[in-house]
Amino acid sequence: LKLGVLISGRGSNLQALIDACAAPGFPAEIALVLSNKADAFGLERAAKAGIATAVVNHRDYPGDKPAFEAAMDAALREAGVELVCLAGFMRLLSPWFVGQWHNALINIHPSLLPSFKGLDTHERALATGVRFHGCTVHYVRPEMDEGPIIAQAAVPVLPGDDAHSLADRILESEHKLYPHAVRLIAEGRAQVDGDLVRIDGPIL
Numbered sequence: 001l002k003l004g005v006l007i008s009g010r011g012s013n014l015q016a017l018i019d020a021c022a023a024p025g026f027p028a029e030i031a032l033v034l035s036n037k038a039d040a041f042g043l044e045r046a047a048k049a050g051i052a053t054a055v056v057n058h059r060d061y062p063g064d065k066p067a068f069e070a071a072m073d074a075a076l077r078e079a080g081v082e083l084v085c086l087a088g089f090m091r092l093l094s095p096w097f098v099g100q101w102h103n104a105l106i107n108i109h110p111s112l113l114p115s116f117k118g119l120d121t122h123e124r125a126l127a128t129g130v131r132f133h134g135c136t137v138h139y140v141r142p143e144m145d146e147g148p149i150i151a152q153a154a155v156p157v158l159p160g161d162d163a164h165s166l167a168d169r170i171l172e173s174e175h176k177l178y179p180h181a182v183r184l185i186a187e188g189r190a191q192v193d194g195d196l197v198r199i200d201g202p203i204l
């Protein structure tokens with residue numbers, strides 16, 4: 001399965017996908033890494049791995065989100081991308097773009113959705129006092145951080161945690177969960193059924 005990975009920054013989840021795809025027998029490859037920021041560190045990770053990169057900077061399209069998204073869409077199509085993976089991509093995508101990639105666009109979010117949509121999830125989890133937090137990979141729908149859940153991992157909140165320690169623990173589990181979810185899709189084991197994803201075989 002040909003992946004397009006959309007990033008805006010650090011790209012540690014991108015790195016996890018790069019590493020997974022490099023393993024023998026992994027059923028996906030990254031055809032393109034696309035960033036909306038020219039200085040995203042993830043672009044260096046991709047270049048180092050010999051993966052094609054593109055920058056489509058939203059600032060080159062002031063007030064024209066349709067043109068920004070059309071440029072991204074064209075780059076992804078040209079690269080032959082079949083599944084778009086959002087990995088720390090910090091722009092909200094329009095219903096048009098989401099519709100273009102219906103059930104072919106996934107996101108990783110650092111919480112156990114539907115809890116803690118949006119930003120600063122770790123601060124809010126600590127402020128709420130939940131004992132478990134985690135991460136979710138889901139198909140993207142136009143509403144932010146909504147859509148059929150493909151995979152989740154729960155992570156304990158430990159005494160003395162601050163947002164950084166909790167974020168680090170969750171990030172480690174993100175790096176396992178994202179390749180796992182991609183594998184389920186690439187193997188045809190994740191079927192969208194209405195608002196749900198049905199997994200064939202073991203879910204982990």
Ligand code: GRF
Nearest residue numbers: 010011012013088108109110
């Ligand atoms: C991750 O925590 C991811 O869940 C969220 O943004 C962060 C991206 O980190 N969507 P990285 O760029 O993959 O290191």
